[in-house]
Amino acid sequence: MKGNIVVGQSGGPTAVINSSVAGVYAAAKKIGVNKVYGMVHGIEGFLDDKMIELEDYLAEPTGIELLKRTPSAFLGSCRFKMPKIEGHEDVYEKVFEIMEKHDIECLFYAGGNDSMDTVKMLSDYAAAHGKPQRFMGVPKTIDNDLPVTDHCPGYGSAAKYIATSLKEVIRDNESFGAKKPTICIVEIMGRNAGWLTAAAALAKGDDCSGADAIYLPEKVFDMDAFMAKVKHLAETKSSVVIAVSEGIHIADGRYVCELANENVAVDAFGHKQMSGTAAYLAQKVAEETGLKTRAIELSTLQRSATHLASLTDINEAFQVGYDAVLAAEEGKTGMMITLDRNGDDPYQCGTSAYDIHAIANVERPVPAEWITEDGCGLNDGYEEYARPLIMGELFPVFVNGVPYHLVRK
């Protein structure tokens, strides 16, 4: 590539989205790209010509290693939705104008479903208007709900955090050998996809009985069945820990979190901001059973806990960034890098580039065959799929007792 490139980060941050930026930078240096720009706050900042040069941060020997250990979006993120092309050509022309101004040949965008839509729209516009610039998607989402790819960078680390935290919460909850158990309900992110909540199943091992029930949004949530399950568990166990997705909903389509609060806020993409599912259920259980309950919401902790990231995840996040640059160098555009699993034992994973049109705006749920018959557990199929993704650690650089991060000046 003769010109420069730019990389941006979009949507909810993950523990490893910065490793993808590191991968883009490393590949660009490898193939002799001149300048690697970083959009400040994604395409929204790019439209205001807000950029930094990654060289300023990553040329130091420790730069890439610190970036890998830095949570959230180092470059800043955004939730900006590209408008439809018709009637908004000026917004698109602006993007190309800024690219030309900085001699940017290719734009790399790390994000989830909504962000891949940005890549699609921009590459479609380029194709329709004979623009030479190229656009590549780099997968990123803790939700793990992008199609085609075996899994999404960001998921493994969130899953490792969820499994570890749940195990620690289980240990805590069972410390009191009370006659009547405390019912602990843990709320996990993921909107309409249950991948993150499924990770609660990974807490199980020969030293831990694991979560007592796991409720995914892929199944309609039946309040009566839930309450019966809780009562049964309370009669047979001295500690009960249940994982629920923030996105569980009852038969009429309403989210459980909406039962507590009708006025759920909505973000720029029209997604409801979910919260309060565990608190609602905990209160309901306390009222119906008289048992002590506790609601825990893992909230943004689960997507920002780089201190407990999966090394496999970090390496793959780096790889998809790296390979996006190599694919662009080959002339590819309008594609996203996918992770392709080549084996489970030992786990092996390669990458390829895939048409963005098959990916943008498509959500992939947890397969029904991995959910147990009673609807509140995961079977070995999920375990075989997910366990390799949480393997390995990359410990933080601790300074003054806390992890040190790379930050923009």
Place this chain on the structure above:
Amino acid sequence: MKGNIVVGQSGGPTAVINSSVAGVYAAAKKIGVNKVYGMVHGIEGFLDDKMIELEDYLAEPTGIELLKRTPSAFLGSCRFKMPKIEGHEDVYEKVFEIMEKHDIECLFYAGGNDSMDTVKMLSDYAAAHGKPQRFMGVPKTIDNDLPVTDHCPGYGSAAKYIATSLKEVIRDNESFGAKKPTICIVEIMGRNAGWLTAAAALAKGDDCSGADAIYLPEKVFDMDAFMAKVKHLAETKSSVVIAVSEGIHIADGRYVCELANENVAVDAFGHKQMSGTAAYLAQKVAEETGLKTRAIELSTLQRSATHLASLTDINEAFQVGYDAVLAAEEGKTGMMITLDRNGDDPYQCGTSAYDIHAIANVERPVPAEWITEDGCGLNDGYEEYARPLIMGELFPVFVNGVPYHLVRK
């Protein structure tokens, strides 16, 4: 010591309370104690003669190292309050009967304020009735509110988790460079002592601006001043993260969490079960300002996160257990081991044994001189005190991608 000893764990678990059990065991082996029993579920289980022999778990070369890396109470905990002696002599006699039955010379009890009361009552009873058995307290509480001792084992690790998590949450919250910031309110444990919440100040460093405001229960919470502070921050910053103690209360004495829910439950010691402070404040801010808000409750995660324990804390928890045995060997009884700071630069800390009567049931608040004038921050005095306590790491043994724990059979 010719006979045997027993060690128990009591009250809310911590990330390092098991290190104290390891310390008791190691010292007992060193001085040739015959059997080291562990109470299953504290004094409550002991009254039912429920015990294990630590030898069965800790004789393996990896035993003590795994125990140090195991969160929560390995032996099981309890919230059992010893009744007043008068009229309940049978309960006390039962304790001595079981001690005699197993030839137990000395009882070690790891816990906080309430648990030290158990040590006091038992040693008082022994003194009054000419019993030879000895009773030693081993300090343990994430709340850090025991008097006399410089700090309490369990605090450093909780503080390290809080500082790290807050730093990650701050990074996450600031990733969207929105014109209007998201107001993130993080609720931290500690009941009437602000020590844990103060640890939010440790997130600050040259890579992090830290929490924007910190509200401790040591100061009366003024809702108007809080709202003015939030509005000011919202006008001047693109991200706002505020730490609040679960125990903050308004001028008339009511806890903020009670404003949301009048029917707060009460535990065996008469302590109110606090939760919902951040959620209440976040909703109030959203209503008054129209800004997006987020409430995060660190809940039991902050006391069970052994995966992020402070090595200083682990070593000191081990030491107080160890030194309690040595003190008992010298004939001491009715005392608790205290941590005595001998220097800040470098940090040095020794131990001594102190009369339990000066400790039981006394709560030590955060000193007023460490709280900034505006009432919502900590000054360098706190930093100098707390920073050494979170230093160092002891990484878990990861098996199948998650930390491995030692568990009772």
